[in-house]
Amino acid sequence: MLDGKCRMVNAYIRAVQRSQERVDALPFHEWKFPDGGLWMQFFRKPLGYLLRFPSVADFEISADGKEVVGFPAPDADDDAAEHLYLNQVLPLALSRQGHLVFHASAVDIGGDAVAFLGESGRGKSTLAGSFSRNGFRVLTDDGLVLVPCEHGYRVMPSEPSIRLWPDSERALVGENLALAVRMQLSSKARFRAGDGFVFCDRPRPLRRIYFLGDRESGGIAFERLTAAEALVQLVKNSFLLDVEEANTLALHFDQVSGLSREVVCYRLAYLRQYGELSHVRTAIIEHAGVRMDVECELQCNRAA
Missing domain, CATH: 3.40.50.300 (P-loop containing nucleotide triphosphate hydrolases)
Structure with missing residues (x-):
């Protein structure tokens, strides 16, 4: 979504820290580093999507891409979770809203x-x-x-x-x-x-x-x-x-x-x-x- 000042806006809630529990389903997509290391996993949830950055944070995105809830992992760097939201998760959520x-x-x-x-x-x-x-x-x-x-x-x-x-x-x-x-x-x-x-x-x-x-x-x-x-x-x-x-x-x-x-x-x-x-x-x-x-x-x- 766009506000009147042409800035990107989204409903984002930064929740309390949460352990990254095992997900029963297999990820439908993964991003990896150039050296092959795992960067992010994409999972489907009943009401949307789960994006997992191993040992750093989970982000749950609504089916329409308009709401995001972030769950930093225990002992994760707070700045890292915020950065991942702004530079990786938000662009993905905006794409779900139909933006290029x-x-x-x-x-x-x-x-x-x-x-x-x-x-x-x-x-x-x-x-x-x-x-x-x-x-x-x-x-x-x-x-x-x-x-x-x-x-x-x-x-x-x-x-x-x-x-x-x-x-x-x-x-x-x-x-x-x-x-x-x-x-x-x-x-x-x-x-x-x-x-x-x-x-x-x-x-x-x-x-x-x-x-x-x-x-x-x-x-x-x-x-x-x-x-x-x-x-x-x-x-x-x-x-x-x-x-x-x-x-x-x-x-x-x-x-x-x-x-x-x-x-x-x-x-x-x-x-x-x-x-x-x-x-x-x-x-x-x-x-x-x-x-x-x-x-x-x-x-x-x-x-x-």
Whole structure:
């Protein structure tokens, strides 16, 4: 749901701590870390869904996605449970309500939103963090919510924090590592607004979507995708609470099909070295054709 200020709202109750008891049914879906470790399990309940993050928290979601109750596990980090709700559970609940939500980061460049999609480890957060460390505001680190509007789509701002893997943390933050909040379920560190990163708190019109890829040698390559190619990538990177319900899948496919036809999407490939990020930022700004004000342009020139 959206409130009058275009912020995402949901009925969320943080209940008392609860042990994670055995669930009789098998999960109908699982998310795993790149190394194969278990991240989250999806279970069906009589009145909705149970999402389990092992040893951290359980979240019960109503069938319509409008109510969420969180149960932190005993001895779990309170901050971790809250973070999981905002960055993982809420996007899934919103998808159940019919919103378009993607595994993507997005930044505000000159008043327009530019989004970066890709599998875990492709550098979505690193690229967004690099923009943010150089004066550009992050709209979301993950859980990109798109809302149709008269002239396309708007990107909704999410919780003002960003998560970085240790190598990206060292490259972008360096000596200020003490600012990081260590996460219980991941080796990523979490940085909030004011920790050297800046965030946007207003919706922005979506200008471009870039799907991140690797490049073995130097240079930066942009390849425009057909609507069919973009559709495949958008589906792969979608948040969906119930991946087996036919009506939900049909609606989502129609929504994503419309998005792929209306928004120009590109594959972006570059050498995955931190020293290249300033060149990548400049190339993205030029390629997206974003009009920047004088202050923003000066920031970009200093960063390059």
